Amino acid sequence: MERSTTMFYNTSFGSIHPALQKLERENLVTVRQEANGKRVRKIYSRTAKGAKTFQDWISEPVAVFKTKDESMLRLFYFGHIEGDVAPHIQLYIDEANNWIAALETLLRTQDLSKVPTEFQKMAFFQFATMRYGLDVIKFSKGWYEQLLEDYKAQGFE
Known part of the structure; x- marks a missing residue:
């Protein structure tokens, strides 16, 4: 899909x-x-x-810091999934790994000094936004890894 x-x-x-x-x-x-x-x-x-x-x-x-994250809505209902949920959690970790690799590659290629002077201020904030996204995804990956570990420790599998 x-x-x-x-x-x-x-x-x-x-x-x-x-x-x-x-x-x-x-x-x-x-x-x-x-x-x-x-x-x-x-x-x-x-x-x-x-x-x-x-x-x-x-x-x-x-006005208010809001996050719209469909994965949290789905996670809320994971208890309704029949069978082992671990593979579903692992999918989130795998997706995070893909985004991390892509963003790290993209950020490695960025060089503000090569951006024309009139666009450097814009590029500075665009690069900062990418770094923020990378940090959020890394945090989320760690959170899902801990969730998976906690889930397995409960013996729900």
Whole structure:
């Protein structure tokens, strides 16, 4: 089963187009069409109003730290799984290992000094966000490893 997952924010292709249309209706972006061989591409650009709206949004303090983690919802109900749950927990550990490897590889290739000066501030925070994601995933992996150990110690298998 293929699933679409991004590192920080999940969305579907079916929700992107309506979101762009809404931004266009609100005059936050403009759209122009560009021929690309046989296909026509839509190119979206922020308007001045869109840039201001973005600045206002990004500058607002976050009121409450919230985490939306579907794995915690599923974990809450793991007691309803018939049979051994250990393989299900191991899947989370394996997924964490995949993300850790990918993020560590990506971060090793980053060099702020090679980023054009006008983009270094943006890149600094983008790299910091990747490091945060890596740290969260490493913590989660350790947490799931401890959960698996505790589960096995209970003899539920």
